[in-house]
Amino acid sequence: MARLHIDQVSKIYTGTQRAVDTVSIDVDDGEFLVLVGPSGCGKSTLLRMIAGLEAITEGAITIGERVVNDLDPAERDIAMVFQNYALYPHMKVYDNMAYGLRNRGIARDEIDRRVREAATTLELGPLLERKPRELSGGQRQRVAMGRAIVRNPAAFLFDEPLSNLDAALRVEMRLEIAKLHRRLDATMVYVTHDQVEAMTLADKIVVLQAGRIEQVGAPIDLYMRPANLFVAQFIGSPKMNVADCQPAEGGLAFANGQAMSLPGADAAARKIGIRPEHITLAPPEESDVTGVIDVIEQLGSDTFVYVEVDKVGLFTVRLVGHVEMTEGEPAGLRFDRDHIHLFGADDRALAP
Incomplete structure (x- = not known):
């Protein structure tokens, strides 16, 4: 695992439109950071810049000891879990989890060890021979997380992974992700517009609005001591x-x-x-x-x-x-x- 440092990072589209505006964040090794805010606040854009899926206009992102601005996604030693599961429908669960390791030339025995270890962690053992169409939404999301786990990345990135699930499954998967973080002691960055997810999962929350940081802190600090009216009304359900x-x-x-x-x-x-x-x-x-x-x-x-x-x-x-x-x-x-x-x-x- 690794420390993540975001230093004065901006994303500027045509003209002067700033989707992300001079954002600086430190994520400690093993910390669970949640980026939260309304639609269009820049949280997913920031996550995609960390992943290498969006170019950085200004500033620098460091993962571990490396500045990764000019590195391809595959070179950044990160694993990303998306809102849509992005599973290969013709492959069994085992093969979906093993696919990325095979492409990297990992030895067969090592692939098998990692896949079965991740499957045990996520309670997917009995499902390894099934195809995605035979799984529930929650099971598919666990497979997507398993595919990330087997890579042993420096950091995990989650882009609104629960938004496609119904209310009961969202609660179940929140617990799964919290337990996963505890087991792996992994550095995780998680994007959501749901402040309940933010409050229940995060070690630290970053509240964004219009591409800028409104407040950073532990969940209970933001709840009890909001820095401004926006944070006060965004954090908490029902709102203040x-x-x-x-x-x-x-x-x-x-x-x-x-x-x-x-x-x-x-x-x-x-x-x-x-x-x-x-x-x-x-x-x-x-x-x-x-x-x-x-x-x-x-x-x-x-x-x-x-x-x-x-x-x-x-x-x-x-x-x-x-x-x-x-x-x-x-x-x-x-x-x-x-x-x-x-x-x-x-x-x-x-x-x-």
């Missing part, structure tokens, strides 16, 4: 509640004239953020804002209550378990003071 505010004596005031106490609040605050699990329902006299219940979602393990606050907006409240409530009834919202986020006019995070 955000409302416009103005400083008021002893706290903050909302657009409808309601005010809440928040001693020491930064006078530069123009938006307040609070996650759904950090709001409780309270009597009007104990609440920070009041509204009307618009929609209730009963999920069994949780209840999501959507409360419309006049001239302020819709707040999502996450309650544990099954809670009996009625749509259309008034509701008071109380914010947990230890988990309030404030943002300035430039959307940068402020101290609460």
Whole structure:
């Protein structure tokens, strides 16, 4: 395995269009890095530059001790797992996994050892004689991962590998990839637009928007201490509640004239953020804002209550378990003071 260093890397297409804009990232040996962001943010382009499938316009990428800017993909000692499995339909699972090693002239005994070792790791042993059409989506994705594992690469690159799977299989394969990383202690770079995948898999997350880095950090750091409004609302499901505010004596005031106490609040605050699990329902006299219940979602393990606050907006409240409530009834919202986020006019995070 190897350390990966991305130094001031940019990808510029026609004219001045920057798909990736001066990005710098360090990935430690054995680290699981997730690149996350909305569609078009540059995450897949950056991954393809690491793989050698896209030319680097500016900057340098180092894998191990080598700058790989001018190396072909086959020379970079990386293995890539794509969104589509890219398996040979006429070949059995064994041959799909062995194909790349045969092309490199690896000895037959060594190929057999590697394929069967990877098959054991991924629980593919009973499937080695089957063809891709005889496999489920999750099994095909495991074969694609096995084909990468047998190469013993310096780094693994994953380009939205779970996006073609249904919800249940995505959960199953997330666990498989997490266990695979633990077993191999491998350097992995993983691209996704799904922040749940990012939070559950990553040692470190890079949040991208419009080709630029918004924040880098451990999943819980990004969740608890977002650097700006974009990260605050992108990381977390359901997303953070955000409302416009103005400083008021002893706290903050909302657009409808309601005010809440928040001693020491930064006078530069123009938006307040609070996650759904950090709001409780309270009597009007104990609440920070009041509204009307618009929609209730009963999920069994949780209840999501959507409360419309006049001239302020819709707040999502996450309650544990099954809670009996009625749509259309008034509701008071109380914010947990230890988990309030404030943002300035430039959307940068402020101290609460």
